[in-house]
Amino acid sequence: MLKLQRLQGAVSLPGGLKLWVTLLTLSFVAWALQGHFAGLRSLTISALGWWWLMLALGLSWLSLVVNALSWRVLVLWLGHGTGATPLVPLYLSSNLLKYLPGGIWHFVKRVRALGPSIGTGPALVSVLLEPMVMAVAALLWVPFGGFQGGLALLAPLPALLLLPRWREPLLRRLERQRLRQLNRVQDEASAPLAEPEQYGSGRDGYPWSPLLAELLFVACRFSGFWACLQVFGLHQVLPITEWLAAFALAWTAGLVVPAAPGGLGVFEAVLLLRLGQSVPEAPLLAVALSYRLVATLADVLAAAGVWADRALSKRWLVTKS
Secondary structure (H helix, E strand, O other): OHHHHHHHHHHOOOOOHHHHHHHHHHHHHHHHHHHOHHHHHHOOOOHHHHHHHHHHHHHHHHHHHHHHHHHHHHHHHOOOOOOOOOHHHHHHHHHHHHHOOOOOHHHHHHHHHHHHHHOHHHHHHHHHHHHHHHHHHHHHOHHHHOOHHHHHHHOOHHHHHHOHHHHHHHHHHHHHHHHHHHHHOOOOOOOOOOOOOOOOOOOOOOOHHHHHHHHHHHHHHHHHHHHHHHHOOOOOOOOHHHHHHHHHHHHHHHHHOOOOHHHOOHHHHHHHHHHOOOOOHHHHHHHHHHHHHHHHHHHHHHHHHHHHHHHHHHHHHHHHO
């Protein structure tokens, strides 16, 4: 990620690297859609298929809850406690903000909500370390798909970045960059985020418990994708382990590559490039698009559920008083 940011500054692309990556990936997906338009039109969803889509929605929502709990595990691993802030509702309600232009507003909300309880530094570390752990966890699932031309040997290597000797310098650098970025986007009514007393996580060990929690999250995330495969009958084309490996690789790319918010276009493009030669592309496109829709709806439902719960709680308190 740091290398990509330095490259963006050196090349000075009009609009920035993120815009060009977004345009390239979305153009590739659009080209694939145009080339397989007839095949997509011939696909139909049976009554059972609609039930699979509903299951995919439920599993995707469940994965968000697991993701929120994983973040809580990470915050507790950092050793600062959680304070009075309910982390799971905060995570679920802010996750929808990642779709806003800039892709940082979910970070802004979490740091501002958690900062007063545990400090700006620890709050900032928690939102920066989380995607690192998520990416490592996803890549650890890749070797389950077989050797894959050596990819199984390369995918686990990023796990070394979580070792303290590499993790802490990277975190300190990311903290300084993100703090400047977050303060630039603050509105006039919000006070600038305070400079942390100490940069870095302050931990010497390896984040085993957050990593295990994120491994479970990626598995839950994949289960929603697997349900989408059932809709279009692709689950039998490849073994489930190969599907898992391809999904994990594409999902990681959507997470770490600077592009449209939510990894829009990147996930789909990587999935097509990875499996286009071994899986019929029209049904694969349908799976990718249906999964994108299901995952986005899950984000909306999770945020709406938190809002509804808060509204009902306030109404109950007013009625009781």
